[in-house]
Each structure stands twice: as structure tokens, then as C-alpha cells.
Amino acid sequence: MSISNDFLKIKTFGNSMFPFLMDADVLYVKRTPFSKLSINDFVTFLENKKFITHRIIFKSRLGLKPYIITKGDANLQPDKKVVPKQILGKVYKIKRAGAIFDPEQIYLFQSTLYFNEILKVKKVFEKNNIELVFLKGLPINLYLEKTHPKRIYADCDLLIKKQEFNKVSRILKKLGFSTIETTITKTHAKLRTKEPEVSFSKTIDNIRITLDIHLEAAFLIHTLGKMDSIYPQVLIDKLTEAFLKEKKVIRIYNENFFILPTENLIIYLALHLFHHNLRGYYRYNLISKVLTKNKVDFNLMAEKIYEYNLRNFIYPVFILLIKYYKIPIPKKFLNRILPSVGKIRYINNHILNIDIFSEEFRVDSGIERFKFFFHLSPVNPYLKYFIFLQPGVLYTILWILKSRIYFTAKIFFSNKVSINNFKSFLASASVIS
Missing domain, CATH: 1.10.287 (Helix Hairpins)
Incomplete structure (x- = not known):
């Protein structure tokens, strides 16, 4: 370690930030005012006389006691709150195997590859008259942020008509993509009664590009197949039809992209967040940006949530957004989507106290997801037990x-x-x- 004025150079030990930072990397750290730190910055701070470098996943709002929450990319649990006096600075350069690079270069490199592939797929789909809606992913982030995301991107969700899937599958395979198996065994694959979502991926320059092709507005546990006794398939079909019909055009780098209108986009992102057990700071950040950077018709959104019987799944998302991000949500809207007394009791006891910044092992996550859907199902309490058949x-x-x-x-x-x-x-x- 070496210190010079407002600069610090340290060598990393361990793999808590893998794959972005690796053991024995040399980090160049610059003292940075707390007000200039942002979500996704890497910061070095002192904790119990140890130097720790992790990613910022939450920052307190102006006017409140200043602190950040950090987490290692490879860790399941976040760190304790970090206050300004602990922070030594922000990582602005990384040295690995003799090469020095800016973290922003990795984000830009991945985003560029991702966007080029998405654009290529979009153009081929258009040429083949395939209707396409981007549910979430890089195009929406670029539209909201006007710049590339400051994190390694996982996937991009695209909604198509179910009857066009075979054509879409052939096109993607011609473009070098292959399907990702999501079932646990071959027997499990045979038992699955439907496939509402199929993932395709390809690797370019060691960067994995993943496209999740949705055949419906899927938000349940697609690996279990049909879950009609938890949430009616007829409502999923109606929601899918609405998502395909009600879309808007955004323009990114002189290219048109179809995405969901604001109210539908918030509904989908909230359902997606619920699907992930209401965890994931970047999911909350995205919904927050949609809510704050767009004019939202809360009356229209409440009508849609009520029409599709989604109150039990979406209400806790808004409560957690208020709790952690202080997003101003109209009380009238919250009252209109308020679940029943029994569901509110379950939400208060089992959901509102979860750590939204933590992650879970895959099996544990699946078990918790099933519990949430089962207990908050809008279906008749007795009928939902048929899911076990x-x-x-x-x-x-x-x-x-x-x-x-x-x-x-x-x-x-x-x-x-x-x-x-x-x-x-x-x-x-x-x-x-």
C-alpha cells in the first residue's frame, strides 16, 4: 500500500468482488467528497482496521444522516452501514497483469457488445415481421440514464407472440445463440406443463450476451410450469395481450425500440421484483428512475393492477420503495391497491422486514419465492392447494x-x-x- 496526498494505491486480497476485481489486482483510489459518490462506484473504506473495497449499492438521501451501504459482488450479504469518515476514496483505476484500465471501460465494452447484438436481433426480427416489445434491459436503461449502466449486465427481456417462437428460435440460433437449460433434470423438463420463457445466450470476447424470450407476461415460477391454481392463466393471457398491444416507441442512437408505456412498465418491473423475492438494489433503482423521470398516471395504473388482480404482489413493492427510497407515492393510489387484511398481515410479518440488499442461494431463493406466491395468491384459499398436485x-x-x-x-x-x-x-x- 502507498499513500500520496489524496491518492491511495492498494493491492487486493480475496475474491469478494469477483469477477470484476480479482485477487492481487492493484487499485488506484482517489479521495472523493461524499456528495460525489454514486450508486455502483467502488469505494475503499476502513472497517475494524481493515481496508475493504466494495460496490456502493445504496446511498442515503440528501437531508438525512449520510451513509452508504456496500456489498461485494460475490457476497450474498451487504456490509454494515458505512459513514463518510470511514471512506478513503473511490477506485478510479485498476492494474491487472501489467495493464491499467478504468472500471468505466469494462462497463462501456460490455454495453457496446450487448447493444450491438440487441440491435442485430431487432433488425432481423423486423425483417421477418416479428412483433417485439422490450420488457426490461439495456435499451430501457439507456433511455432512462442516457448513458451505459455502471454494472455488469445480466440479461434483456423480450416479449413476443407465442405462435412466433419457433421462428424466433431458428433466427437466434442462426445468429449464434443457444438455449439455456433452466430445468433441474431431464425428468423435470418432461414434467413441466408449459414454458412461458426461454433463455438464449452467446459469448463474444468473453462477454456473455443473454436474451430472455418471453412468450407471455411471465412473473410466476416458470420452471414449475403451469401455476393456474396460484394465479389464473386467463389473466396472464390478458396481461400479455395488453403488453403486446399497448406499447410506445423510444429512440436510442437513431434506432426505434418498442417498450411498455410507463404504467405497464412499472407494473412489469414491480412483478419482476416480486419474482426475485423483492431483493436486488438495481431493480429498485430502475423502478425509482421510471417513477421519478416520467409522468405517471396513478389512477390508470391502479385500474390495471385491480383489473389483473395484482394487488397482493405489487403493493409490498411500493411500500418498500417508500421505506428505502422515499419515493412519493400517492396515498389514494396505495389505498386503491390495498390487499385484504389477511394478506396485509402476511406482508407485514414476512416481507417488509426482509433485507432488500441481500441475495440468496438458488434453492433457498426458489423456496422463498414459492412461499410468497402461495401465501399471497389471489385465488380461493382452498383451490390454491391444487398446486401440489x-x-x-x-x-x-x-x-x-x-x-x-x-x-x-x-x-x-x-x-x-x-x-x-x-x-x-x-x-x-x-x-x-
Whole structure:
């Protein structure tokens, strides 16, 4: 480590920021006023006499006690609140294997590759008269931010007509994309009763480009197949039809893109956030930008939420936006989308106290997602239990139980626990379950 006036040079240890920062990278840190720090900046700060460099995922609003929340990209949990006096500065250069680069260069490189591929796909779709709506992704971020995102991008969601999927699949494969398998086993794939979303990806210069092709306005757990007993398929079909019909044009780099109008976009992003167990700072940031940078017709949005019976899923999103981001949401709107007393009780006890900045392991995330959808389902309380008769759901539950027992067995055997003790454990576990 070396210090010179307002500059600091330190060597990294560990992989908490992998893949963006790697072990043994050299970071160039510049002292930066708190007011100049932004979401997604890398900052170096002191915690228990240790230097830590992580990404800013939240910053307190003006007028409130100043602090930031940081998190390592590879960590599931965020760090504690970091106050200005702990912050040493912002990372402005990285040295790796003799090469020095600005973090912005990586973002720009990825965004450029992503945008070029999206543009190529869009033009081929237009040439083949395929109707397309961008639900979320890079075009919407570029439209709102007027610049490339300051984070590594995951995917882009596109909505098409279901009957055009085979044509779309052939086109994407000709363009070098291949499908991503999302089922847990081949048996699970056979049991799935429908496929509302298919992911395609390709790799260019070590950058993975992923397109999620939606055949409907999917927000449930698509790996489980049909979930009619949790949320009516007829309403999903109506919502899909509305999303394809009600669209607006935005212009990015002299190219037209179809996206959802503001009210529909907020509804979709809120459902997408609920699907991810109301976690993910970047998802909240995106909804916040849509709400604050556009004129929103809250009366129209309330009508749509009520029409499609989405109150139970969308209401907690707005409450968390108010809690963390102080977004001014009209009380009249909140009252119009207010769930029933029983649902409010569940939301208060199980959702509003979650850490929105944390992440979960995939299986744990799936279990929690299913619980949220099951308990907040607008379907008749007795009818929703039919979900457990779905072959895909039953298989998934059994697969999770089997996996848990398998990993528990590995722990037991690694600790040299006897076979008899393990059999006793299995017997007691079967009784408990």
C-alpha cells in the first residue's frame, strides 16, 4: 500500500468482488467528497482496521444522516452501514497483469457488445415481421440514464407472440445463440406443463450476451410450469395481450425500440421484483428512475393492477420503495391497491422486514419465492392447494428434499458419523417431515 496526498494505491486480497476485481489486482483510489459518490462506484473504506473495497449499492438521501451501504459482488450479504469518515476514496483505476484500465471501460465494452447484438436481433426480427416489445434491459436503461449502466449486465427481456417462437428460435440460433437449460433434470423438463420463457445466450470476447424470450407476461415460477391454481392463466393471457398491444416507441442512437408505456412498465418491473423475492438494489433503482423521470398516471395504473388482480404482489413493492427510497407515492393510489387484511398481515410479518440488499442461494431463493406466491395468491384459499398436485411441483419438492438429505449425508460422513447414526437421522427426519 502507498499513500500520496489524496491518492491511495492498494493491492487486493480475496475474491469478494469477483469477477470484476480479482485477487492481487492493484487499485488506484482517489479521495472523493461524499456528495460525489454514486450508486455502483467502488469505494475503499476502513472497517475494524481493515481496508475493504466494495460496490456502493445504496446511498442515503440528501437531508438525512449520510451513509452508504456496500456489498461485494460475490457476497450474498451487504456490509454494515458505512459513514463518510470511514471512506478513503473511490477506485478510479485498476492494474491487472501489467495493464491499467478504468472500471468505466469494462462497463462501456460490455454495453457496446450487448447493444450491438440487441440491435442485430431487432433488425432481423423486423425483417421477418416479428412483433417485439422490450420488457426490461439495456435499451430501457439507456433511455432512462442516457448513458451505459455502471454494472455488469445480466440479461434483456423480450416479449413476443407465442405462435412466433419457433421462428424466433431458428433466427437466434442462426445468429449464434443457444438455449439455456433452466430445468433441474431431464425428468423435470418432461414434467413441466408449459414454458412461458426461454433463455438464449452467446459469448463474444468473453462477454456473455443473454436474451430472455418471453412468450407471455411471465412473473410466476416458470420452471414449475403451469401455476393456474396460484394465479389464473386467463389473466396472464390478458396481461400479455395488453403488453403486446399497448406499447410506445423510444429512440436510442437513431434506432426505434418498442417498450411498455410507463404504467405497464412499472407494473412489469414491480412483478419482476416480486419474482426475485423483492431483493436486488438495481431493480429498485430502475423502478425509482421510471417513477421519478416520467409522468405517471396513478389512477390508470391502479385500474390495471385491480383489473389483473395484482394487488397482493405489487403493493409490498411500493411500500418498500417508500421505506428505502422515499419515493412519493400517492396515498389514494396505495389505498386503491390495498390487499385484504389477511394478506396485509402476511406482508407485514414476512416481507417488509426482509433485507432488500441481500441475495440468496438458488434453492433457498426458489423456496422463498414459492412461499410468497402461495401465501399471497389471489385465488380461493382452498383451490390454491391444487398446486401440489402439479407433477412439476411435486417433483421439485422431492428433488429438494433428496438434495438436502444428500448434502447432509456428506457432512455426516465427512465427520465420520456411523451408518447406524445416519440411518437414525433419516428415520427421525422422515417422521418430522
